[in-house]
Amino acid sequence: MLKPGLVVYLHGDLGAGKTTLVRALLHALGHVGRVKSPTYTLVEPYQVNGLNLRHFDLYRFQDENEWEAAGFRDEFDGRNVCLVEWPEQAQGLVPQADWDIRFRILPEGRNIEIHANSLMGKECLTALQN
Numbered sequence: 613m614l615k616p617g618l619v620v621y622l623h624g625d626l627g628a629g630k631t632t633l634v635r636a637l638l639h640a641l642g643h644v645g646r647v648k649s650p651t652y653t654l655v656e657p658y659q660v661n662g663l664n665l666r667h668f669d670l671y672r673f674q675d676e677n678e679w680e681a682a683g684f685r686d687e688f689d690g691r692n693v694c695l696v697e698w699p700e701q702a703q704g705l706v707p708q709a710d711w712d713i714r715f716r717i718l719p720e721g722r723n724i725e726i727h728a729n730s731l732m733g734k735e736c737l738t739a740l741q742n
């Protein structure tokens with residue numbers, strides 16, 4: 613149900629399962645090979661199943677000037693599906709999310725909530741539920 617331009621924020625503590633979800637999603641789309649955490653590179657690009665996907669991890673993002681310099685603004689021009697871990701680290705720079713996914717570790721298992729914020733986000737979520 614992913615569409616070009618969809619921006620997904622992944623919220624949750626370290627180890628909550630954000631990267632694991634991205635990994636599973638990429639493999640479900642048909643990606644073969646490694647999906648490494650972009651902890652140091654900040655972003656990893658993928659092309660899979662006719663989609664351009666960008667996996668961000670902004671945990672180590674610090675310098676606002678780096679946003680433009682690294683070309684991150686262009687990544688959100690509507691062509692890519694963008695999955696963003698730690699969007700809070702670049703508040704005001706990362707465009708608004710169509711989906712917020714919240715991960716919580718429970719005494720047994722995990723709780724994951726998906727919130728759709730935009731029309732496109734709502735349409736994708738409805739499609740997923742049907």
Ligand SMILES: Nc1ncnc2c1ncn2[C@@H]1O[C@H](COP(=O)(O)OP(=O)(O)O)[C@@H](O)[C@H]1O
Pocket residue numbers: 624625626627628629630631632633697722
């Ligand atoms: N839904 C899940 N159920 C069980 N274990 C999980 C789940 N999601 C992640 N894990 C485990 O938790 C650990 C950390 O997950 P990771 O996805 O790297 O967290 P994050 O990216 O949120 O920091 C990994 O060892 C992974 O196997």
Ligand SMILES: [Mg+2]
Pocket residue numbers: 630631632649669697
């Ligand atoms: Mg991670």
